[in-house]
Amino acid sequence: MPNDYAKIVIVSMAILSAFLVFSMNTLPLNAQAESTFATLTMPSQVAPGSPLYKYVNHVNVTQSEWATSAGDPLNLRFSSSATAPTTNHLLWKDTLCRMYEALLQGEVVFNGVVIVGTDTGKSIYPGVTFAVDQNNGQIIWSLPSSVSFSKLSSNESAPMWSGSTAYSPYTGQVLYTLTTRPTTYDPVLGMAWATGPIGYSWPNVAKNPVQVWNDNLGASIAAYDNSTQELFSVTGNNFTCYNAKTGAIVWNKQVSTALTGTLSISKAINGRLVVSSSYEGVGAVDEATGKLLWFDPSMEIDVRAVGYGLVICSSTRTYYYAFDINDGHMVWKYAPMRNVPYPQGGPSSYDGNETMKHSGFYTCAIADGYVYCTTMQETTYPTLLPPNYPGIQWPPGSGVYYWVNPNPFPVIAHPGENEFVCLNVYTGAVVWRAGVGYPLGPNVGTAQDPAYAGPNMGYPAIADGMVFGTEEPYSSHTGVGTSRPELDPLGRYPESIPKWYISNQWYPGNLYCFGPGPVQLAVGTSLAAVGAGQSVTISGSAVDMSPAASLPGASKAAVGLPVLLRFIGPSSGAIANVVTNSQGQFTATWTPSTTGTYSIVASSAGSASYQAAAPASTILTVTGTSPTIIGSIMGIAAITVSVGVITMPIGKRKQEEGEELLE
Secondary structure, three states: OOOHHHHHHHHHHHHHHHHHHHHHHHOOOOOOOOOOOOOOOOOOOOOOOOOOHHHHOOOOOOOOOEOOOOOOOOOOOEOOOOOOOOOOOEEEEEOOOOOOOOEOOOOEEEOOEEEEEEOHHHOOOOOOEEEEEOOOOOEEEEEOOOOOOEEOOOOOOOOEEEOOEEEOOOOOOEEEEOOOOOOEEEOOOOEEEEOEEEEEEOOOOOOOOEEEEEEEEEEOOOEEEOOOOEEEEEEOOEEEEEEOOOOOEEEEEEOOOOOOOOEEEEEEEOOEEEEEEOOOEEEEEEOOOOOEEEEEOOOOEEEEEEEOOEEEEEEOOOOEEEEEOOOOOEEEEEOOOOOOOOOOOOOOOOOOOOOOOOHHHOOEEEEOOEEEEEEEOOOOOHHHOOOOOOOEEOOOOOOOEEOOOOOOOOOOOOOOOEEEEEEEOOOOOEEEEEOOOOOOOOOOOOOOOOOOOOOOEOOOEEEOOEEEEEEOOOOOOOOOOOOOHHHOOOOOOHHHHHHHHHHHOOOOOOEEEEOOEOEEEEEEEOOOEEEOOOOEEEEEEEEEOOHHHHOOOOOOEOOOOEEEEEEEOOOOEEEEEEEOOOOOEEEEEEOOOOOEEEEEEEEEOOOOOEOOEEEEEEEEEEEOOOHHHHHHHHHHHHHHHHHHHHHOOHHHOOOOOOOOOOO
16 A cells, blocks of 8 residues: 555646646647738628628629719719718729720719720720729620710619610610600609700600600700709800790890800709800809809819819819809819929910810819819820930939920820829818829839829719729820821821831720728737736738739738727627738737637728728637646646655655555
């Protein structure tokens, strides 16, 4: 039978073994991190409730449609979208064109697609129409001809139109063709109007409209105000207001100004007719009386958009302006930001920072308190430049060249520098801009291949919190089928052959989409298990899943994203609010106090650049005693066993009477 000392040894060894097993389960303090973060990719299948669903699956719905090239039937270029991009985060970019092929500016957005056709006047190929997914830029359908579409109604199932032919917005296929298709339509009244003016009853757009009145004045419809249900026409400076239901003339008035030109009606809204004279000024007429309320003849200006009680105009002499629609006072003006100076100043009447190329080609769009504009620096057709013109190197010695003409010709065309800018509609303050080289990175060029001038998007469109822009090709205004050398990019005519080098200077027009992008989160812990009272490091990453994040040179790191870390288990609560760094990573430390199994959850409500993300989680086990305390107890146990063995060596002590020694 073992003696008492042997029992002590056995018990001590059992305790030691138990602690060893326990300590192995709790992991030592220097254990390696269990979690590693693999590169995340867009999944091929996503559940409908996932934030990523619309980026993987085509959803044929647009909540706030951009139904015409002017945005809406009232030609206001105002979007009902509840949100609009407040950063220049690029969601996707499509290069749909080939060499010597260009896109028409003036896209429409409805039924989940952005529709744009090619410009056959600037292409050597037959026309094509593309419908691409508004969320990811993937082609949904296309047509073997270039067709400009619009919708008369924001109803999802309403057809899209080109002339008198109706097309399916889901496939682009022809549905039917009418004998008559009026130009202006009110779906609430179920009426439409055309030149005459003529009024039609048109409750069913699948059937020909029925004429209900005709004033036989030969006047075209210049504007329609759906709030008052009144039509307006202008002949010379003679303005006429009609009751849209009956055709009765409400008033007719001669509106005079000190201008040599005639007035035209640009917009009608909130009891005001916004009027302008070609390059001679802007003003407003009272819809109720025909009285000219105000007119500013001081500048060469064109009306672009109306919203929030402001008339947004552009000048061919540098600026964008905002005028109060009621009294005409200037609320703000914006001068484009330039990096490259206009060589030798430019014509004496200009200040060198030209806002528009051909003023009528460029406009802006308004939504959610912001106005999105394209500005550009004036220069000339490159084919009018000397043969093998090297461009302007700026800054000097940098090796970066821009295609800016040192001796400006009177012909206005190619941009020396572009920007696409978002302004606060109330103040004109810059919210964000995409300038020279965006989104190609460093704007490098050579004497033979001048640098990219930046996005040149004359007709931005806004829908569902995104801004879309069709960019003119860098060598724009290069038509086909003409003997004019400045319009002959291929040098097919003898007078063009010295300019042959131009054929190598073609940057295809892109289709851009700016807006917040989808994000995937990953999270892990430095230890799989800890003891209560022991700290653990929580780390994670946020990956930008936008299609544009996969472009060459783009970063997939979702930078500046706020992330909430929480624990869910026997008790629940917040761990920390963190923000991703320049690498899209985040970290925090947590010291749990209660034992149990916990889910560590990372979630994000999104930011200006990123949408809300699906939560990510990992499991952490919290045991009853921390490894530090266990180590102390084990040390005490080891000392006890050691002392027992050393001070009381069993095989060396004196034999007691009747006791057998253990060998």
